[in-house]
Amino acid sequence: MKGLLLRLSALDSDAASAVRVISFFDVLVAQHAGLERLVASTAQLAECPAGLHVPETGVWLRMDADGMSLVTAPPPAAGRELDGGGRVWLERDGEPLPLDEIVLERFAIAAGVLLGETRARLSGLDDPALVELVVSASAGDAERSRALHLLGFSPLTPIRVMAVRNGPLPEPPGPQAAIGSEHAVLGPAETIVPIGQTIGVGPVVPAMRAPESWRAATVAARFTAPGVVDAVHWDDLGALGPIAQQIRVGEVGAIPDVAALDRLAAEPGGQDTLDVLTAVVATDSVRKAATLVHRHHSSVAARLSRAETSLGYAVDEPAGRFRLTLALALRRFRDSAG
Secondary structure (H helix, E strand, C coil): CCCCCCCCCHHHCHHHHHHHHHHHHHHHHHHHCCHHHHHHHHHHHHCCEEEECCCCCCEEEECCCCEECCCCCCCCCCEEECCCCEEEEEECCCCCCCCCHHEEEEEEEHHHHHHHHCCCCCCCCCCCHHHHHHHHCCHHHHHHHHHHHCCCCCCCCCEEEEEECCCCCCCCCCEEEEEECCCEEECCCCCCCCCCCCCCCCCCCEEEHHHHHHHHHHHHHHCCCCCCEEEHHHHHHHHHHHHHHHHHHHHHHHHHHHHHHHHHEEEEEEEEHHHHHHHHHHHHHHHHHHHHCCHHHHHHHHHHHHHHHCCCCCCCCCHHHHHHHHHHEEEEEHHCCC
């Protein structure tokens, strides 16, 4: 393709250059290029962002001059309507180049042909299959935007993805699908997280970036503690979320504070002790922690005192509370691997 044409700005506005532009798009059609490749190639040719939108099918693509996907609303731009509905456009700053019109014309023709080849590709999929496609990092933008349309979402709609560990949800706030050992749930940005479920909640993103929210949600889900910390929001993890994505799980047990918790867990009643510690850092008082784990506050206080002796630091001090919070989170993250 680069042998046919490198940059539109390097061409003269003559018949020979127009033929080269036509050949550029003819090759894309002849090779049955995907819609993503068509839009990316057009943006690279024109050296400015290019886009394609077909409301009827939900296809929405916008690429910059480096061929990278853009997921924000485009500014007003020169475009060309497609036969059967839809539009292509070029987002050029300043005055248009002499060959922009021929580029838009051939861009529209090529888009019409390639849309015809892909129009029915997702029509036979049910909601779970569409959800899986939406959150898949390997799916193309054209397929994702089409799947979102079939699920009732616009590509730019703010959504968040939830990873439910004990799903499916009986009354989900949006479509859901089993993916591995978890259920992915697509919900609007203002989704109220169901109580009583073990859930990782991803950040709010434009729907076209659902895979990012899904990945974050699966990480957040690994920091949950069923019955004590049921839901964890990626946004609340702060720096711990990105750090966790880089951690080698096999090395977590070697961290001294995590090893100390492992020793506590190995003692008689160890899991109860860890539940108490988890409740203590999840609340702001021993009484509230006792309520959370359904124990008398004096029993919780006694167990906490014994745990502090084993850990070697006081949990009610800021530094100790931070150490315990981090160690418990890392231990949950390690134990939820796989």
